[in-house]
Amino acid sequence: MNLAQQLLNGIVLGHAYALLAIGWTVLLGVARLVNFGHGQMYMLGAFVTWYAGARLGMPYLAAGAMAITAGMVIGYIMQRIMLRLTLKQDLVTIMIVTLGFGYVLQGAAGLVFGSTGQILETPLSRIDIYWGDLWFTWQDIAIIVVAMLFFAALKYVIEHTGVGRIARMVAEDPALALLSGINVKRVYLGVFAFEGAAVALAAVMVAPRTPILTSMGFDEVIITFAVVVLGGIGSIAGSYFAGLALGLFTAFFGAFVAPAYTTAAAFAVLIAVLAIRPRGFAAAPGSR
């Protein structure tokens, strides 16, 4: 068992987790919303990429763009349907509606794509790199690079641009934002379209690592949930480090203890961390 290899696996997996969770982080940070259909949207992003590439013969980049566009459209439609609930901030109903929406997506995907597993191959995932006794693919490198760029760009936009300022205003107080002339409905629609696009991007990048199934959504949403909560609800930097930490934990636990219990162990750690720091990594110890 090679320590450096596990470290590398953990870093790749961590960036994959962070990328997977970023849409929900923004959703929670800006709109105080949840989306339990997040995992199924990831699944759909993966299958659209696979279908466009393997069946329609589109190149990886074009297939990815198509998946991201589809994600954006689905996110927008979903929010359009629940806009009234969102404006009322009726979280429990939103939870159920998004959960239901996820299963509708899963059923629809089963009908269209079938229930057998598929392999999503990309030009990058086919090239193995051996470096000393380390093994990885170009896809792994691409995941890390895309995740880092995406997080850095997002942090900049939220903290230093007009769009980011509006997002922060709506996050803090949507009613007061209306009195500042902000079209809050449009912000909510935009945030959900972003969530759909971001989770599709995660699928385009990450799904080639493992076989894809139309039933894989639930596992993905659980990981996302863990990353978002651990990172400190809605914190962008927090999510990045939480994803990385969870990835490293999963890699090392899987390698040195037992791969079958990594999810259980990850949640045990999550519970322990939250018991000590109820607001996750982002909050300073002792703050509310």
Added chain:
Amino acid sequence: MNPTMENAIIEARDLTVTYGGNQALAIPHLAVGRGELVGVVGANGAGKSSLVNALLGWSRGAPRVTGTVYLAGEDISRLPTFVRVRKGLLLIPEGKLVFGTISVEDNLLSVGAIEAKGRHLYSIAEIYDLFPRLKERRHHLGAELSGGERQMLGIARALRLGPSALLLDEPSIGLAPRLVSTVLATVRQLADAGLAVLLVEQNVRAAIEVVDRLVLIERGRIVAEGPAAAMRDDPRIAEAYLGAHAA
């Protein structure tokens, strides 16, 4: 000087507000002209906040509002709140009136897309001239401000959006007496500069010093209305709100 419909900046007709079947407000007619400062006074729960909120179609609760609201002659009753704001109808609400998690300066950066035809959008420099204290505090978070500073920032945020009408909901609440007169003097200054101002106040004694007209609301209805000087001598105002020695 009761403005006729032609020169009214803000005018409401048959305005009613209902909360879950209970009518909280029924106002047949109310108008504020350019450069006019109208005070709305009344006891707690009389419907003062419901009135200013209804003019914008805004609320933190879920009331049902009927009636017609005109801004400079244009019927705005069917427009969403944020569009009314962009057209120049600005409300500084009671309670939470600034963004606490962003800096004072971020609070003051406007959101764009304002229809500013013929209206004056205050620049940041003008705001800092008007409220030097905000300039000193510009890098602090909204939540770190004192009550008086928050009122200043609330007014400043509204000015940045180029108001033609300004609605203030209890700006004096929780302020030290000296600050109350400072804030109300600023409000008077803004009216003199040409804004139509509707000022909701529980502090009748302070309000009556600066307003042109006073409207007394009880249980959701206008029970007395007139020029400030005349209202000072109105027994309903004098006894209930100013105390016997003021009569």
